[in-house]
Amino acid sequence: MNAQIPSVSRVAKHYGGAAGTVAIAGLIAAAITVFVPQPRVSVLFLCAVLASAALWGVGPSIFAALLGAAVAAFFFYPPIYNFGVDNPQDLLDLVVFAVAAVLIGMLSDKVRRIAAVMEDARVRAKTDELREALLNSISHDLKTPLASIIGSATSLQSFGTLYDAKTRADLIATIREEAERLNHFIGNVLDLTRIRAGDLTPRFEIVELADIVDSALRKAACLLASHDVRVSLPDDLPMLRLDLFLMEHALINLLENAAKFSPNGSRIDVTAETAGRDIRLTIRDRGIGIPAGDVPHVFSKFYRGETNDAKPAGSGLGLAICRAFVEANDGRVEALSNGEGQGAVFRVTLPAADAAYSELMVADE
Amino acid sequence: MNSPETILVVDDEPQIRRFLRTSLAAQGYEVLEADTGQDALRQAVAGHPDLIVLDLGLPDMDGVDVLHRVREWSSVPVFVLSVRAREAEKVRALETGADDYITKPFGMAEFVARVKSALRRSGQGTAVSQPVFTVGALEVDLGRRVVRLNGREMRLSPKQYRLLQVLVANAGRVVTHHQLLHEVWGEAHTEDVQYLRIFVRKLRTWLEPDPTRPRYLLTELGVGYRLRSPDQFETC
Numbered sequence: 001m002n003a004q005i006p007s008v009s010r011v012a013k014h015y016g017g018a019a020g021t022v023a024i025a026g027l028i029a030a031a032i033t034v035f036v037p038q039p040r041v042s043v044l045f046l047c048a049v050l051a052s053a054a055l056w057g058v059g060p061s062i063f064a065a066l067l068g069a070a071v072a073a074f075f076f077y078p079p080i081y082n083f084g085v086d087n088p089q090d091l092l093d094l095v096v097f098a099v100a101a102v103l104i105g106m107l108s109d110k111v112r113r114i115a116a117v118m119e120d121a122r123v124r125a126k127t128d129e130l131r132e133a134l135l136n137s138i139s140h141d142l143k144t145p146l147a148s149i150i151g152s153a154t155s156l157q158s159f160g161t162l163y164d165a166k167t168r169a170d171l172i173a174t175i176r177e178e179a180e181r182l183n184h185f186i187g188n189v190l191d192l193t194r195i196r197a198g199d200l201t202p203r204f205e206i207v208e209l210a211d212i213v214d215s216a217l218r219k220a221a222c223l224l225a226s227h228d229v230r231v232s233l234p235d236d237l238p239m240l241r242l243d244l245f246l247m248e249h250a251l252i253n254l255l256e257n258a259a260k261f262s263p264n265g266s267r268i269d270v271t272a273e274t275a276g277r278d279i280r281l282t283i284r285d286r287g288i289g290i291p292a293g294d295v296p297h298v299f300s301k302f303y304r305g306e307t308n309d310a311k312p313a314g315s316g317l318g319l320a321i322c323r324a325f326v327e328a329n330d331g332r333v334e335a336l337s338n339g340e341g342q343g344a345v346f347r348v349t350l351p352a353a354d355a356a357y358s359e360l361m362v363a364d365e
Numbered sequence: 366m367n368s369p370e371t372i373l374v375v376d377d378e379p380q381i382r383r384f385l386r387t388s389l390a391a392q393g394y395e396v397l398e399a400d401t402g403q404d405a406l407r408q409a410v411a412g413h414p415d416l417i418v419l420d421l422g423l424p425d426m427d428g429v430d431v432l433h434r435v436r437e438w439s440s441v442p443v444f445v446l447s448v449r450a451r452e453a454e455k456v457r458a459l460e461t462g463a464d465d466y467i468t469k470p471f472g473m474a475e476f477v478a479r480v481k482s483a484l485r486r487s488g489q490g491t492a493v494s495q496p497v498f499t500v501g502a503l504e505v506d507l508g509r510r511v512v513r514l515n516g517r518e519m520r521l522s523p524k525q526y527r528l529l530q531v532l533v534a535n536a537g538r539v540v541t542h543h544q545l546l547h548e549v550w551g552e553a554h555t556e557d558v559q560y561l562r563i564f565v566r567k568l569r570t571w572l573e574p575d576p577t578r579p580r581y582l583l584t585e586l587g588v589g590y591r592l593r594s595p596d597q598f599e600t601c
Contacts, residue, residue, distance in 0.1 A: 183470055206559050208566065210577050215586040217578070233577045235570075239559070244587050245452070 011059075018060035021048035022067045029076060041076045042097040045069070049101040053108035061108060065101030069094055141185045145178035152178075180222070184256075188317040191249065192301075195324045202243035202328050206353050209237055209272055209279060212244060216251040217270075223256050226264040233272045237279055238352035242329050247350075250325040250333070253318040254283050254346050261305055261344065262287025274352070281348040290337035290344050298335045299323040326350075370484060371395040373414035375405040375431070376446065377424050381469075385418065388473050389480070402426030409435055416484055419463075420446040421454055429457050436462040442483040446471075452587040456541050459588070465538045482537045482594055498533045500593055503572055503581050505533050512572075519571050524549055528564055529592075532582070537594030539585045565590060 025048035029041040045068030053061035073083050077090040085091045152171040160168060210233050217229065240247075258268045262285040269284045290298060290305070297303045302316035319335075326333040331350040337343070374385045377400045386396045397412045399405040402423045409417060417435065421428030432443055445458045445466040455466050464483050467476055496508040504513040510526065512519045521529065531548045532540060546555045554560060565584075569576040583591045 179470070206562075208562055210566070211562070211584045211586065214577065214579055215584050218583070231575075231577045235576075239562075248586055 014056035014060045015063055017056055018048075018052040018064040019067060021051045022064050022071060024048065025068065026071050026075065029072075033076070040093065041072055042068075042093050045072055046097060046101060046104075049104055050108075053105050057112060058105045058109035061105030062102055065098055065105065068101065069098050072097070142182065145182040145185075148178040149175050149182075185317075188321060191321045191325075192317055195321065202246055204241050204243060206239050207242055207244055209233060209240055209281065209350075212242070212248050212251060213270060213272075213281075216248045216255060219248070220252045220255045220259075223259050224268070227259050227262065228265065228267045229255075229270065230267060231270045233270075234274070237272060237274060240279060240350055241353040242350065246325040246328055250322040250329075250348070251281075253322040253325075254333075254348070257318055257322075257346070258283055258285035258287065258344070261285065261289075275349070277352055278349050279352055281350070283346045283348075284343060285345075286343045289340045289342040290335060291340050292337075295335055295337060299333070369393055369395045370415040371397060371412060372480070373397040373399060373405065373408055373412060373417045375399045375402075375417065375423070375428075376420040377401065377422075378420075381420070381446075384473075388477065392477055400424075402428070402431040405431055406434055409439065409441070414441060415487070416480060417441055417443045418446065418480070419443055421458060422448070429454070429461050432458060432461045432463055440487075442487045444480060444483055455588050456543070459539060459541050460543060479537075486537065498536060500536070500581055502574070505529060507533065514572060521568075521571065525564060525568055525571075528561075528568060532590060532592035536592045539589050539591045541589040543589075545589060561590075 022045065025041075025044040029044045032041075032044075045064075048068055049061050049064045052064040070083065072094060073085050074081065077085045077087065077094070079086060085094060152174045156163075156168065156171050163171070213231060213233065217224070217231070255268070255270075262268065266286040268286075270281070271284075272279060272281045274280075288305075294303075294305075298305070299319045299322070301320040303319070304316040323333050326348055329350060331348055333346060333348045336345040336347065372389055372394045374382055374389070374396060375398075376382050376385070379400070382398050382400070386398065389396050397408050397414060399408050402425050405417070405419070405423075408414070419428055419431060423431065428445070432445070435441065435443060440462075442464040443462065445455070445463040446469055447455050447458070447466050448469050458466060464486070465479055467479065496506065498505040498507065502515045504516075505511075506513070507530065512521055512526070512529065527549045528545065531545060542558045542561055543555050545561055546557060549564075550557065550560060565582060566576070569579055569582055572581055573579050581593050583593060585591055
């Protein structure tokens, strides 16, 4: 933004533009002379200088000022078609014009610099804000499970013999669950880092949606253990051109989200259909839904929904990562909800691979 | 069982070695440990392990190179430990001769089950030594080339049968796309993964009660396929 080195052609364009504004001012002045003898044409040229200053900065504006002064002297101040100026009034007029024009050019340059500095500061502030939010989230999401793990482990170590079998099993389950939560969170942060580093170059392959859904369901099996997941995929879905891992991951995050925001034992439906040249994958839960005003924000980083029961709140990263990954695959993901208590629907739209691949039902011998 | 089977654990992290040693010893295995690739190679020769658990991220050598060196003289089963999102590394390890892999972090129940199944496979030579392979409702009679589901005979095309045969011969372990294509379609088609996908889809419609939720023929995304062996279960 600030330290741009202008190329030669851009410089030429700017000075050409400045000359153009002067030419336009000259033509208007000439038109006015038809009706008004001896107009104060310097005001028109001042407009040309202002325009050049605003658009192209100090150099072109001073160039416009000098050119404007020359044009005024040559065409408009007697003797006409001569650079000389007879009338002292006109001469004064020209000098004032030139000084004002140069001042304007310099001022405009200063304003531009200040604007650039302000923009810079704004961007930096925004980055700081994001970094702060990420740090807060990291320290919260790392420390909470670690506190439970250290607490449970030291408690077992120091007092293990005093506890009955159930208490010990509870503490061990806590250690395990929290460690898994930690693992999941670290995975999310790594993904986010990948997204932020712009390191999301998908490795496209021709794949079947069913394979990805199956793999995602198996990897999320533990998270979904207490839900009734039903999958219904048509047999004749076209093949997709996707990066397997990005898409699998996006799907795991959606399934995890559905499990987190719906009561244990409730149903989660995974369905798919062909929609024109696209495939639409839908994940529907029977959970707490999304408040109407929040629908546009669910994919934002650090947006956290309220979980109603004892389930831990999320890191606010899962859906943001999901969206980034789906979009890296040239897809779209949207959230729909009829409001609180009505469950949520997440719909992923992905372009089908070329028909040639889908019809490649290899001759069986 | 006569003398206890010996497992060599190769990992540079002492904490990982500690919990592997504790849990494997509790299962009655003799445990050897190595923290570098060089040490692993030494102990693989001196200790005559029945199985090697090999972490791919070692300080002194690439884990796959260690595997390569071991494979020059031994067919001892090698179980590879890897980290998330390193699919290319897993594929390389499997094609260098690893028997199975598991991604860190992992649960011990699944790890022990897979160690047992790897040891059993190597103990009986290959899985093919049993002429009839059964998993769930699926029954593959390799001697008579007959496949039955719930006792009903299924009609498979030669390539479908060949694919199933390769998977059965390697039951319980992942077979990479490349290996399957090589075995079924031959050298010229080892890159044509979509052939395989279409065949697997067909096989599943035959073999799986619900093809969208496979129970027998499992996808290992980006790596290959695994036919579940009877003792493998999915743990949470």
